[in-house]
Amino acid sequence: xxxxxxxxxxxxxxxxxxxxxxxxxxxxxxxxxxxxxxxxxxxxxxxxxxxxxxxxxxxxxxxxxxxxxxxxxxxxxxxxxxxxxxxxxxxxxxxxxxxxxxxxxxxxx
Amino acid sequence: xxxxxxxxxxxxxxxxxxxxxxxxxxxxxxxxxxxxxxxxxxxxxxxxxxxxxxxxxxxxxxxxxxxxxxxxxxxxxxxxxxxxxxxxxxxxxxxxxxxxxxxxxxxxxxxxx
Numbered sequence: 001x002x003x004x005x006x007x008x009x010x011x012x013x014x015x016x017x018x019x020x021x022x023x024x025x026x027x028x029x030x031x032x033x034x035x036x037x038x039x040x041x042x043x044x045x046x047x048x049x050x051x052x053x054x055x056x057x058x059x060x061x062x063x064x065x066x067x068x069x070x071x072x073x074x075x076x077x078x079x080x081x082x083x084x085x086x087x088x089x090x091x092x093x094x095x096x097x098x099x100x101x102x103x104x105x106x107x108x109x
Numbered sequence: 110x111x112x113x114x115x116x117x118x119x120x121x122x123x124x125x126x127x128x129x130x131x132x133x134x135x136x137x138x139x140x141x142x143x144x145x146x147x148x149x150x151x152x153x154x155x156x157x158x159x160x161x162x163x164x165x166x167x168x169x170x171x172x173x174x175x176x177x178x179x180x181x182x183x184x185x186x187x188x189x190x191x192x193x194x195x196x197x198x199x200x201x202x203x204x205x206x207x208x209x210x211x212x213x214x215x216x217x218x219x220x221x222x
Contacts, residue, residue, distance in 0.1 A: 041216075042214060043213050
């Protein structure tokens with residue numbers, strides 16, 4: 001079966017750094033996606049990791065450890081607009097994604 | 110830019126009605142997906158389609174069916190709507206292959222009364 005865990009909610013201060021963790025147990029793991037979803041809107045792609053290590057993309061970075069079944073999304077210099085849900089999704093095989101329940105991040109002034 | 114559109118943003122239907130949710134993508138993607146999203150449960154896959162005329166059950170297909178007659182269009186059908194099908198429905202499409210992201214439509218919030 002597939003199991004993906006991430007914290008339900010997090011709160012962080014504007015300008016700070018926050019790390020959102022995701023652990024997964026999947027058969028035939030290929031890679032890991034992070035999506036951002038603002039309230040009432042569709043998820044939008046943030047990052048994809050297939051190899052171990054850190055991928056940096058502006059203020060956002062994503063890390064993967066395949067041996068530990070672990071990933072995190074790092075958000076730097078937090079802005080109020082970063083308040084959203086962040087979805088971790090593992091891909092197995094060519095066509096399917098398995099999503100976690102999402103982490104709702106609230107950025108406070 | 111990839112565009113995935115859904116026929117309605119908000120829909121209210123009565124119990125027992127047949128409901129059609131339409132999704133259209135303009136990037137010639139082979140793969141299309143229907144999810145429902147509920148608080149605390151995340152995104153759950155209902156059905157997906159590898160290509161025209163092809164469909165596969167996802168994790169929660171009961172009470173739903175799908176149709177893919179044309180490559181750009183993927184329809185979700187609720188044969189007899191029930192109150193437990195009140196949810197946000199999201200359509201997505203992608204190019205096949207592990208590293209290709211899914212592009213999501215804006216969602217349809219369906220309320221069954």
